[in-house]
Amino acid sequence: MTTRNDSTVAIATAPPRTVRPSRLRAIRRSLSTPGGIFGISWLLLIVVASFTAPLWSPYGPNEQTGSVALAGPSAAHWLGTDDLGRDVLTRIFTAGADAIATSALGAAVALAVAIPLALWAASRGRGTETVINRVTEIAMSIPVIIIMLTVVGIVGTNLPLIMVILGLVISTGMYRVLLGQAKSLQSQLYVDAAFVDGLTAPRVSGRHVLPGLTTTIMVQFALVFSIGLMIQTGLAFIGFGPPVPAPSWGGMIQNASTHIYDAPWLMVPTGVVLILTVFAANSIGDALSGPREKAPVRSNTRSLRARRAAASAGNTEPTGSSPVAAPSATEPALSVQGLHVGLDDGTTLVSDVSFAVSAGRVLGLVGESGCGKTLTSLSLIGLLPTSVATTAGSILWNGRDIAALSEQELFRVRGREIAFIAQEPMRALDPMFSIGSQLTGAVQRLRSVPKREAGAIATALLEQVGIVDAARVLTSYPHEISGGMAQRVAIAIALAGRPRLLIADEPTTSLDVTVQAEILSLLRQIIAEEGMTMVMVTHDLGVVADICDDVAVMYAGQIVETGAVRSVLLEPAHPYTKALLGADPHATGAGGPKRRLVSIPGQVPAPRDWPSSCRFAQRCDFATAACSGSVPLTPRPSGAGLSRCIRAEELFARPTSSLPAHAAALKEQVD
Numbered sequence: 306m307t308t309r310n311d312s313t314v315a316i317a318t319a320p321p322r323t324v325r326p327s328r329l330r331a332i333r334r335s336l337s338t339p340g341g342i343f344g345i346s347w348l349l350l351i352v353v354a355s356f357t358a359p360l361w362s363p364y365g366p367n368e369q370t371g372s373v374a375l376a377g378p379s380a381a382h383w384l385g386t387d388d389l390g391r392d393v394l395t396r397i398f399t400a401g402a403d404a405i406a407t408s409a410l411g412a413a414v415a416l417a418v419a420i421p422l423a424l425w426a427a428s429r430g431r432g433t434e435t436v437i438n439r440v441t442e443i444a445m446s447i448p449v450i451i452i453m454l455t456v457v458g459i460v461g462t463n464l465p466l467i468m469v470i471l472g473l474v475i476s477t478g479m480y481r482v483l484l485g486q487a488k489s490l491q492s493q494l495y496v497d498a499a500f501v502d503g504l505t506a507p508r509v510s511g512r513h514v515l516p517g518l519t520t521t522i523m524v525q526f527a528l529v530f531s532i533g534l535m536i537q538t539g540l541a542f543i544g545f546g547p548p549v550p551a552p553s554w555g556g557m558i559q560n561a562s563t564h565i566y567d568a569p570w571l572m573v574p575t576g577v578v579l580i581l582t583v584f585a586a587n588s589i590g591d592a593l594s595g596p597r598e599k600a601p602v603r604s605n606t607r608s609l610r611a612r613r614a615a616a617s618a619g620n621t622e623p624t625g626s627s628p629v630a631a632p633s634a635t636e637p638a639l640s641v642q643g644l645h646v647g648l649d650d651g652t653t654l655v656s657d658v659s660f661a662v663s664a665g666r667v668l669g670l671v672g673e674s675g676c677g678k679t680l681t682s683l684s685l686i687g688l689l690p691t692s693v694a695t696t697a698g699s700i701l702w703n704g705r706d707i708a709a710l711s712e713q714e715l716f717r718v719r720g721r722e723i724a725f726i727a728q729e730p731m732r733a734l735d736p737m738f739s740i741g742s743q744l745t746g747a748v749q750r751l752r753s754v755p756k757r758e759a760g761a762i763a764t765a766l767l768e769q770v771g772i773v774d775a776a777r778v779l780t781s782y783p784h785e786i787s788g789g790m791a792q793r794v795a796i797a798i799a800l801a802g803r804p805r806l807l808i809a810d811e812p813t814t815s816l817d818v819t820v821q822a823e824i825l826s827l828l829r830q831i832i833a834e835e836g837m838t839m840v841m842v843t844h845d846l847g848v849v850a851d852i853c854d855d856v857a858v859m860y861a862g863q864i865v866e867t868g869a870v871r872s873v874l875l876e877p878a879h880p881y882t883k884a885l886l887g888a889d890p891h892a893t894g895a896g897g898p899k900r901r902l903v904s905i906p907g908q909v910p911a912p913r914d915w916p917s918s919c920r921f922a923q924r925c926d927f928a929t930a931a932c933s934g935s936v937p938l939t940p941r942p943s944g945a946g947l948s949r950c951i952r953a954e955e956l957f958a959r960p961t962s963s964l965p966a967h968a969a970a971l972k973e974q975v976d
């Protein structure tokens with residue numbers, strides 16, 4: 306795929322107009338393999354021949370011609386006759402109708418139980434899943450044959466009922482298969498995006514998870530169909546089939562087995578038809594799960610599934626003294642105070658984070674990987690991963706505490722008031738739906754407008770994000786557009802609900818450099834035009850200098866320095882900020898003399914290894930024995946902002962050899 310370097314983009318390649326969902330095309334392609342063609346053809350033949358047997362067969366299924374008992378194939382009886390002179394071909398196909406219908410019934414029942422259970426368990430989280438898993442494990446621990454014989458003992462030879470019960474029994478195993486895939490799909494970013502767009506959990510499951518299970522469902526159907534066929538044949542073989550003289554494949558094989566020495570041919574037709582039918586069903590399953598069946602791609606390190614535990618006043622832990630963030634000229638639109646985020650097992654991942662963002666301003670959250678930027682940003686929209694929750698603090702957005710809102714209240718906020726732009730746009734878009742369907746759907750939902758009007762708004766949104774060929778992009782699928790274009794689409798979807806706060810989690814990291822610049826310039830333009838407030842998560846101080854008004858530098862789950870971008874980047878008052886500036890490649894060559902990039906030795910400690918002293922002390926060039934106590938945030942020496950360093954004054958007064966050149970480069974950017 307290609308990208309364009311100007312501020313507007315056209316579609317990368319010229320894709321064919323695609324109106325058919327790509328999943329259906331993939332299924333059709335899978336079934337066009339030799340195995341698939343054989344399976345479909347044989348099953349079609351057997352279904353049509355079985356259900357029309359009374360129309361084409363010259364004999365009745367129980368019609369006896371004693372003179373030709375146990376005869377081999379002939380012009381009158383193509384597959385011969387049985388010991389009562391009945392036509393084998395007619396009986397095979399007459400029995401086939403019931404065998405196929407009841408096997409399909411069993412498979413349908415299994416799916417009807419397993420699919421909703423798997424979707425429910427995947428969307429509800431660990432508690433519900435554990436309960437369902439335990440129940441299904443108990444059901445699975447009883448051998449199927451014992452269950453089936455017990456059922457036969459109770460209900461007799463009522464084949465449809467037996468197959469319904471078989472379906473119920475098998476649904477437990479099928480549930481386990483579907484659950485794994487449903488959970489994987491549920492963790493995709495486009496599922497989170499759907500939650501952000503205001504969809505309820507059942508609608509997200511139905512619209513974004515269920516379609517992704519299509520192939521597995523079809524494979525499972527084929528599998529259970531053939532298992533049902535074998536089980537009912539086995540039951541009929543041991544005498545629990547349809548009552549005599551009604552034909553059944555198991556009964557016919559049993560009858561043939563009594564003539565294995567005097568009429569061995571009799572075993573062949575029914576045996577071959579049974580084997581071919583089971584083989585055909587399995588061939589379809591194989592074809593569907595063949596090389597084109599891709600395992601769903603998991604989102605990288607983070608599962609962003611929408612879920613957060615309620616952080617009510619009653620379950621919060623004391624926040625300690627949370628210094629208020631840098632004072633700003635206007636009343637903050639977003640005010641985070643003493644935010645703690647932790648795991649279910651009590652591990653703290655983000656501790657005592659406080660900041661404020663005034664309306665219309667952009668705050669950058671910056672730091673190395675693992676510092677807690679993403680968790681902080683996700684908590685702002687109540688989208689923390691499973692097992693992670695806000696454990697203390699408040700997130701005041703226009704006077705309401707996001708951390709205390711119920712899931713239902715969050716649905717009304719997400720997309721409409723607060724929108725989220727993810728790092729990987731391709732993952733935020735559901736590959737199975739066209740851009741038009743996803744964007745128009747979001748507009749319809751979030752603005753409550755009819756479809757036609759939503760279509761016009763969708764086109765306008767695409768134009769607003771710089772897509773010149775909006776009509777064409779609307780009919781494209783995510784895989785048909787470039788990464789930069791996908792991020793523009795993701796931004797358009799984020800704008801669909803006219804949010805006032807935009808949270809962007811490294812929105813340019815996965816894009817190439819020229820596209821990064823375009824997307825940053827687009828975001829800058831949107832914020833200016835719409836007067837939006839924004840929280841931008843980034844590793845990149847260049848991005849901070851480029852787009853942010855204020856910055857909060859995070860290290861090991863804490864804010865270590867915060868203030869206006871200009872003063873923090875040009876006059877850092879924390880050794881970590883200084884080290885980040887020294888390690889930032891973007892400032893090199895931007896006007897100042899060439900300098901060597903300095904890497905920060907060591908790595909960010911894992912949350913369980915945070916020391917009680919200054920968390921950066923182990924990697925800090927300025928650390929002294931006095932750094933072994935806990936360090937609070939205090940006003941920066943320059944007066945604006947806060948720093949978590951006991952040597953801030955000293956540091957501030959002491960320029961390093963590498964910093965001035967770098968500062969000059971950033972200054973150019975900031976200016």
Ligand SMILES: Nc1ncnc2c1ncn2[C@@H]1O[C@H](COP(=O)(O)OP(=O)(O)OP(=O)(O)O)[C@@H](O)[C@H]1O
Nearest residue numbers: 654673674675676677678679680681690693911912
């Ligand atoms: N679902 C999770 N379960 C357990 N620990 C997690 C989970 N998500 C994040 N963490 C941990 O929380 C800490 C903060 O993670 P977070 O993703 O917020 O960092 P980050 O600064 O955004 O990093 P990156 O830039 O790589 O995204 C890390 O130590 C991380 O390993």
